Amino acid sequence: MSRITSIRTIRIGERPNLIWVEVTTDEGLTGLGEAFRGAAAVEAVIHESVAPMLIGRDSRDIEPISRALLTPYVGFGGSSAEVRAASAIDIALWDLKGQRHGIPVHEALGGKSRDKVRSYNTCAGYDYNTKSAQRRDIGATDEARGPYDDQVAFMRDAGQLAESLLSEGFNAMKIWPFDIYAPATQGVSITLADLKKGLEPFAKIRRAVGERMEIMAELHSLWSYPAALSICRALEEFNITWAEDPIAKMDDVASLAELRRAVRVPICASETLGGKVAFRDLLVAGATDIVMLDLAWCGGLTEARKIAALAEAWARPVAPHDCTGPITLIASVHLAMHAPTAMFQEVVRATLATWYRDLVTVLPRVEQGWVLPMEGPGLGAMLLPAVAQREDAILRSSGR
Structure with a gap:
């Protein structure tokens, strides 16, 4: 047997959106997981609802545990x-599971x-997504805090940023220059003047590096159907790889399918x-060309592999998300190595170079724009012991 004896959660004040969970068994093994956004609420769910169900249960029963946790009466x-x-x-x-058998998760x-x-490379800055809301108000006049403050860079000179990324082996990048224009109308519409300004970074990239760089447009679920239609049609001339999350509710499959039929840019x-x-x-519904999923939001690896299988059945590529935390990235790399139709693994060079390193023992290697497999049993990485010892750490345990 491999019975679960305790569950511990760890949060830190510096990164209030992140929470880590450690599941320990009577074998003396500890597995590490991660979630993002609403960390205090996730902590409460884990200790008040999940732990009473799992303490004493066999940790090898991943599938039935997944089904039980993903079908509560509410939520x-x-x-x-x-x-x-x-x-x-x-x-x-x-x-x-990987640790128990001495093999990597993939x-x-x-x-x-x-x-x-x-x-x-998602062109975020060093602290993007750190607080409860994303920063969408960065403009060309903001000061860069370091060489990888890429959100400032794409608003200031996206062509120069593209050249920097190419020099490191990246030939694909994601930017979101339209976000700053959504608050004026709550995303209901976009003026022609703002549309033109939002297109400027794409034009600068094409002028600077031509077709050597693939470009993804992140729209952050900010727009109505008519506004998204205007933006996507305007982006067609730049031959972008995809327009991501273009409408305000991404479970509105009817509107998304209508948009996909109306534009020539692929939808993600x-x-x-x-x-x-x-x-x-x-x-x-035929509403997407690329399936993007976040392992910390979709149900973990068990649900993600099923989503990847669905994507494969519909001949759609998969692109795991990373703009949250290092364990989610590491788990995503394992999925991307395994899933037959994986197209890209998103990374943020600003976080890989800085605070991700302060949290875990090992990070995925990125060489000339390619992510290499994680090595070692299980995820192949652990939370650094110092994280739980920080003055701003919040620890909570269930079980013995």
Whole structure:
């Protein structure tokens, strides 16, 4: 047996959106998971609802545990606190499985489909997403805090940023210059003047590096259908790789499918969705070209592999999300190595170079724009002991 004896959560004041969960068994093994956004709510779900169900249960029963945690009486819709808690627990259970057998998670999932996966750089800054809301108000006059303050860079000179990324081997990048224009109308519409200004970074990239750089446009679920239609049609001339999360509610499959039929840019959806059923509905409706999922929001690795299988059945590529925390990235790399239709693994060079390193023992290697497999049993990384010893750490345990 491999009975769960305790569950511990860790949060730190400096990164209030992040929470880590450690699941310990009577074998003396500890698996690590992670969730993001609403960390205090996730903590409450884990200790008040999840722990009483799991303490004493066999940690090898990943599938039935996943089903139980993802079908509570309430809280099962989308990426709720319940789903985020289930995601963190599930990642930890897969870490335990790999450790128990002495194999990486991607091998435990069924083996690698590739020896490396292509990456793109999401052009965020050092503290992007750290607080409760994303910063969308950065403009060309903001001061860069370091060489990888890429959100400032794409608003200031996206062409120069593209050249910097190419010099490091990245030939794909994601930017969101339209976000700052959404608050004026709550995303209901966009003026022609703002549309033109939002297109300028794409034009600068093409002038600077031509077709050597693939560009993804992140629209952050900010826009009505007419506004998204205007933006996507305007982006067609720049031959972008995808327009991501273009409308305000990404579970509105009817509007998203209508948009996809009306534009020539590929649609990518959606990191914001939880559970395989939401992704099935997207695929059945013909609402997306690329399936993006976040392992800390969709239900963990167990649910993610099912979503990837659905994407494969509909001949759609998969692109795991990373703009949250290091364990989610590491788990995503394992999935991207395994899933047959994985297209990209998102990375943020600003976080890889800085605070991700302060939290975990090992990070994925990115070489010339390619992410290499994690090595070692389980996830292949642990939370640094110093994280739980910080003055701003908040620890909570259930079990013995």
